[in-house]
Amino acid sequence: MIPASLVDALRSARHVVVFTGAGVSAESGIPTFRDSLTGLWERFDAASLATPEAFQADPPLVWGWYEWRRMKVLQAQPNPAHVAIAELARHVPRLTLVTQNVDDLHERAGSTDVIHLHGSLHQPRCFSCGERPDTPLGMPDEPEGGRRLEPPSCNACGAKLRPGVVWFGESLPTEALNTAFAAAENCDLLISVGTSGMVYPAAEVPGLAWRAGAVVVHVNPQPNTDQSEREFALAGLAGEQLPQLVD
Numbered sequence: 001m002i003p004a005s006l007v008d009a010l011r012s013a014r015h016v017v018v019f020t021g022a023g024v025s026a027e028s029g030i031p032t033f034r035d036s037l038t039g040l041w042e043r044f045d046a047a048s049l050a051t052p053e054a055f056q057a058d059p060p061l062v063w064g065w066y067e068w069r070r071m072k073v074l075q076a077q078p079n080p081a082h083v084a085i086a087e088l089a090r091h092v093p094r095l096t097l098v099t100q101n102v103d104d105l106h107e108r109a110g111s112t113d114v115i116h117l118h119g120s121l122h123q124p125r126c127f128s129c130g131e132r133p134d135t136p137l138g139m140p141d142e143p144e145g146g147r148r149l150e151p152p153s154c155n156a157c158g159a160k161l162r163p164g165v166v167w168f169g170e171s172l173p174t175e176a177l178n179t180a181f182a183a184a185e186n187c188d189l190l191i192s193v194g195t196s197g198m199v200y201p202a203a204e205v206p207g208l209a210w211r212a213g214a215v216v217v218h219v220n221p222q223p224n225t226d227q228s229e230r231e232f233a234l235a236g237l238a239g240e241q242l243p244q245l246v247d
């Protein structure tokens with residue numbers, strides 16, 4: 001049930017920010033960031049595998065992990081949460097969508113101008129010269145349960161391609177981060193969907209909005225919010241909670 005005060009905040013908002021994490025894609029069958037460490041990768045933790053050092057130490061292991069995740073995305077469909085967010089943009093004067101996710105399900109649900117703070121699975125680039133391949137990668141060999149896959153070589157310099165994501169220890173794209181921070185400080189309402197809020201500086205976004213006076217809503221089966229004034233929790237699945245906001 002959506003609290004009436006939240007309905008009012010949504011109705012009167014002139015600028016809404018939606019901030020998403022892996023939980024918004026969970027009902028599309030995409031393992032959340034922490035759940036994506038299964039099979040071959042079970043013995044790793046995300047922060048050790050999602051790093052330039054892990055890639056340099058064992059390129060096929062890390063490339064295989066990302067290709068398995070990219071394949072899951074190619075096989076997935078946007079879920080009602082992605083669709084509701086795209087629909088919400090048509091109901092409010094201004095909506096800024098900021099995601100930590102590296103999938104393209106927001107775009108495939110019709111959202112535009114999506115701000116990807118952590119890059120994308122669909123934009124591999126050369127580890128050495130940064131060149132992007134001129135033809136998009138096709139469907140990866142299905143590393144069932146996961147196995148090593150040799151990364152392709154760069155057409156320009158012959159070095160290995162790497163996933164187009166931001167790894168731990170790497171800086172976020174400056175323009176994306178600045179745009180996200182500015183939107184958080186300018187909005188009246190921020191809806192945080194499906195994130196454990198543990199990775200910085202992305203995790204700063206909801207707090208920036210709250211300190212700037214916005215109403216903040218956390219949509220999560222296990223919301224971790226201190227329920228202060230102007231802060232709400234919608235405990236539940238994004239695919240069930242978000243469509244209620246656009247009904």
Ligand code: BV8
Nearest residue numbers: 021022023026032033034100168169194195196199200238
């Ligand atoms: C940086 C892309 C400056 C890759 C990701 C030591 C050295 C260097 C840096 C650090 C350091 N110590 C700390 C840091 C900072 C570090 C950091 O924050 N570490 C953490 C672990 C403490 N940050 C960085 O390194 C960042 N860069 O700081 O640069 C710098 C530079 C050099 C030296 C120093 C500093 C870069 C971080 C970016 C990492 N890349 N992703 C990839 O995808 O493989 S992070 C990745 O994890 C996600 O993008 C996301 O941001 C984060 C958390 O994932 P979530 O999306 O929250 O998903 P999660 O699985 O955690 O949770 C899912 C949630 O959904 C849960 O709450 C669940 O309840 C909920 N849920 C589940 N189902 C549903 C649902 N909700 C709704 N509906 C459902 N159905």
Ligand code: ZN
Nearest residue numbers: 126129154157
């Ligand atoms: Zn190159």
